[in-house]
Amino acid sequence: MAEGLPQHALSRPVTMADVAAHAGVSVSTVSRVISAARPVAEPLRDAVLGAAAELGYQVNLVGRALRKGRTATVGLLVPDLDNPFFSSLAQHLSTAFEGSAADVLVFSTCGDLRVERRGVEAFLGRQVDAVVMIPCHESESVDSVRLAAHSALTIQLDRQVVGADVHFVGCDNAAGLGLITTHIREHVDVDDKPVLYVGAKTLSSSGHERFQQFTQNFPDRPTYLGDFDFAWGQQAVDEILSDGHTRGTIVAAADIIGLGVIAGLHVRGYRVPDDFRVIGFDGIGVARFAHPTLTTVRQPVEEIGQTVLDLVSLPRSTTPSRSVRIAPDLILGDSSPG
Amino acid sequence: MAEGLPQHALSRPVTMADVAAHAGVSVSTVSRVISAARPVAEPLRDAVLGAAAELGYQVNLVGRALRKGRTATVGLLVPDLDNPFFSSLAQHLSTAFEGSAADVLVFSTCGDLRVERRGVEAFLGRQVDAVVMIPCHESESVDSVRLAAHSALTIQLDRQVVGADVHFVGCDNAAGLGLITTHIREHVDVDDKPVLYVGAKTLSSSGHERFQQFTQNFPDRPTYLGDFDFAWGQQAVDEILSDGHTRGTIVAAADIIGLGVIAGLHVRGYRVPDDFRVIGFDGIGVARFAHPTLTTVRQPVEEIGQTVLDLVSLPRSTTPSRSVRIAPDLILGDSSPG
DNA sequence: TTGTAGGCGTTATCAC
DNA sequence: GTGATAACGCCTACAA
Numbered sequence: 001m002a003e004g005l006p007q008h009a010l011s012r013p014v015t016m017a018d019v020a021a022h023a024g025v026s027v028s029t030v031s032r033v034i035s036a037a038r039p040v041a042e043p044l045r046d047a048v049l050g051a052a053a054e055l056g057y058q059v060n061l062v063g064r065a066l067r068k069g070r071t072a073t074v075g076l077l078v079p080d081l082d083n084p085f086f087s088s089l090a091q092h093l094s095t096a097f098e099g100s101a102a103d104v105l106v107f108s109t110c111g112d113l114r115v116e117r118r119g120v121e122a123f124l125g126r127q128v129d130a131v132v133m134i135p136c137h138e139s140e141s142v143d144s145v146r147l148a149a150h151s152a153l154t155i156q157l158d159r160q161v162v163g164a165d166v167h168f169v170g171c172d173n174a175a176g177l178g179l180i181t182t183h184i185r186e187h188v189d190v191d192d193k194p195v196l197y198v199g200a201k202t203l204s205s206s207g208h209e210r211f212q213q214f215t216q217n218f219p220d221r222p223t224y225l226g227d228f229d230f231a232w233g234q235q236a237v238d239e240i241l242s243d244g245h246t247r248g249t250i251v252a253a254a255d256i257i258g259l260g261v262i263a264g265l266h267v268r269g270y271r272v273p274d275d276f277r278v279i280g281f282d283g284i285g286v287a288r289f290a291h292p293t294l295t296t297v298r299q300p301v302e303e304i305g306q307t308v309l310d311l312v313s314l315p316r317s318t319t320p321s322r323s324v325r326i327a328p329d330l331i332l333g334d335s336s337p338g
Numbered sequence: 339m340a341e342g343l344p345q346h347a348l349s350r351p352v353t354m355a356d357v358a359a360h361a362g363v364s365v366s367t368v369s370r371v372i373s374a375a376r377p378v379a380e381p382l383r384d385a386v387l388g389a390a391a392e393l394g395y396q397v398n399l400v401g402r403a404l405r406k407g408r409t410a411t412v413g414l415l416v417p418d419l420d421n422p423f424f425s426s427l428a429q430h431l432s433t434a435f436e437g438s439a440a441d442v443l444v445f446s447t448c449g450d451l452r453v454e455r456r457g458v459e460a461f462l463g464r465q466v467d468a469v470v471m472i473p474c475h476e477s478e479s480v481d482s483v484r485l486a487a488h489s490a491l492t493i494q495l496d497r498q499v500v501g502a503d504v505h506f507v508g509c510d511n512a513a514g515l516g517l518i519t520t521h522i523r524e525h526v527d528v529d530d531k532p533v534l535y536v537g538a539k540t541l542s543s544s545g546h547e548r549f550q551q552f553t554q555n556f557p558d559r560p561t562y563l564g565d566f567d568f569a570w571g572q573q574a575v576d577e578i579l580s581d582g583h584t585r586g587t588i589v590a591a592a593d594i595i596g597l598g599v600i601a602g603l604h605v606r607g608y609r610v611p612d613d614f615r616v617i618g619f620d621g622i623g624v625a626r627f628a629h630p631t632l633t634t635v636r637q638p639v640e641e642i643g644q645t646v647l648d649l650v651s652l653p654r655s656t657t658p659s660r661s662v663r664i665a666p667d668l669i670l671g672d673s674s675p676g
Numbered sequence: 677t678t679g680t681a682g683g684c685g686t687t688a689t690c691a692c
Numbered sequence: 693g694t695g696a697t698a699a700c701g702c703c704t705a706c707a708a
Contacts (some may be wrong), residue, residue: 401685
């Protein structure tokens with residue numbers, strides 16, 4: 001903080017000293033009224049509140065933070081707010097903290113390790129009480145995660161880095177693939193529509209886990225690995241078709257990939273679910289926008305937010321790092337009907 | 339800040355005094371090295387940097403902020419991170435500030451006026467250098483906007499409240515509707531496909547402006563007003579059909595509504611663009627996920643981010659409140675081909 | 677119950 | 693070029 005931007009000084013900001021003078025009491029009395037730390041006699045209290053209102057006093061949280069060593073702030077680091085799943089996670093974490101005394105502030109790392117590092121330093125420097133982060137990269141983000149965990153309560157969200165013993169809250173990816181597997185076993189003729197996997201290069205633990213569980217549940221089935229985005233889904237279709245597959249059940253590692261797959265199939269003249277079934281993962285809202293709507297494993301974002309709140313609110317005596325996996329559920333769409 | 343959350347004290351944090359002692363210099367020298375404010379002799383500089391690295395010193399921005407009265411922070415208030423357009427705006431604002439000395443911190447107001455107020459107080463209390471906000475409500479957010487503008491450089495984004503003379507950066511909605519109008523005049527037989535408008539109740543200035551411009555460009559054409567979401571788009575289709583329209587050119591006030599319209603039309607067995615053309619507004623990424631892809635007026639989010647950066651970086655001598663409108667462009671999709 | 681005083685970590689002013 | 697010192701705004705012993 002504190003450099004690079006011009007100052008916007010209008011009039012000198014009102015401090016507790018101003019309020020105290022105006023109300024004819026001491027600053028400590030003002031402090032006790034404002035922070036409601038200790039009881040203050042009715043008349044004095046009214047005088048203070050009156051003076052504060054009259055002068056337009058707003059507490060300076062920087063002063064308070066310096067004194068108390070805490071900030072009632074949770075910093076959330078997200079790789080990309082333009083990614084519907086990440087922004088949904090950010091929104092639901094904010095909602096979960098709405099009733100708490102702490103404010104959630106979000107910083108986008110723009111998928112860049114250096115920006116991620118800057119974000120961690122930004123939050124630590126601002127003395128946040130907790131850092132919640134979706135690491136950019138499964139291995140290369142380890143330094144940022146360690147740095148955060150060294151001086152603040154830190155929780156990894158959705159993805160976890162290898163080699164850092166730090167709290168984690170995320171989806172039970174194995175269970176999610178279990179739901180997909182059961183769905184396929186019960187509703188799909190895999191002789192007619194053999195199973196294929198379109199995933200992402202395993203730069204994130206989630207991608208990694210889903211891929212591993214897929215290969216375990218469906219050994220020897222073809223897998224296609226690219227990026228975690230729409231364009232890769234479209235491109236994967238070309239690879240699948242040029243490999244000679246004309247019918248199948250495509251399991252996508254993320255909804256955004258699945259939506260690309262559906263779009264790509266349509267461009268090439270194939271029908272969903274008649275020629276290919278498609279199943280996604282994450283449960284992003286826009287899965288409904290697809291035509292047909294996407295069958296997907298929904299991550300319980302509300303529950304994930306709540307779990308982070310619980311973890312942050314816990315007395316820090318429970319130091320041993322916890323890994324909480326939350327069970328997802330299957331949302332049936334028309335891309336793979338039940 | 340500073341209450342409600344348990345403290346996470348590991349070991350006493352390292353301060354400049356610790357570094358100074360370890361390096362055998364004064365705190366002033368450490369400060370000068372760390373903040374690069376003034377030149378320091380080579381050997382001392384190295385000693386300080388060495389000591390800082392050895393002790394793992396991290397600057398405490400709260401102390402700095404208290405002293406300097408500035409924080410190198412821009413606070414962004416967004417109504418809903420789950421809304422693809424808002425989160426895209428947040429992402430691009432973050433990107434625009436990547437090269438700047440200031441950090442962008444995002445707070446979601448959850449579309450709630452009280453949370454919005456809390457967010458403004460959270461940012462002002464933390465002494466942010468600038469507040470950038472997408473107001474929740476065209477009229478009811480005025481107090482929050484005024485409060486912010488009273489003590490910090492404040493910029494309204496995308497929407498502006500009535501009755502507050504505060505900077506504004508957003509899309510030229512009239513020009514956007516001009517693009518739509520020209521497109522329709524040049525490529526659509528409006529006798530075969532008469533024009534209809536599906537908008538949102540005018541709680542936001544953007545919705546308001548688009549609606550007004552539509553009625554001006556297409557007088558006496560039917561308009562349907564609901565919410566700014568997918569469900570309303572779907573529902574609007576039912577109203578349109580029950581009014582007896584079986585063909586038409588539907589102008590939606592936002593992509594998210596347009597996507598709902600496409601979905602609704604499909605459910606009812608109508609084809610796009612054969613029976614109905616659909617045109618959206620905003621240019622959200624997921625417009626590509628629709629089938630057919632959505633023709634839309636794209637807001638230049640990169641340029642909007644850059645403009646906010648410029649406005650924040652400007653010396654505050656240019657006090658008169660500015661209103662910057664950025665021209666959008668038309669993106670042709672298959673829902674209304676060119 | 678209220679007031680006084682000291683200090684949180686940093687930077688700016690002033691001497692040297 | 694460097695060091696001592698005084699704030700910035702707030703909270704909290706401690707004293708009254």
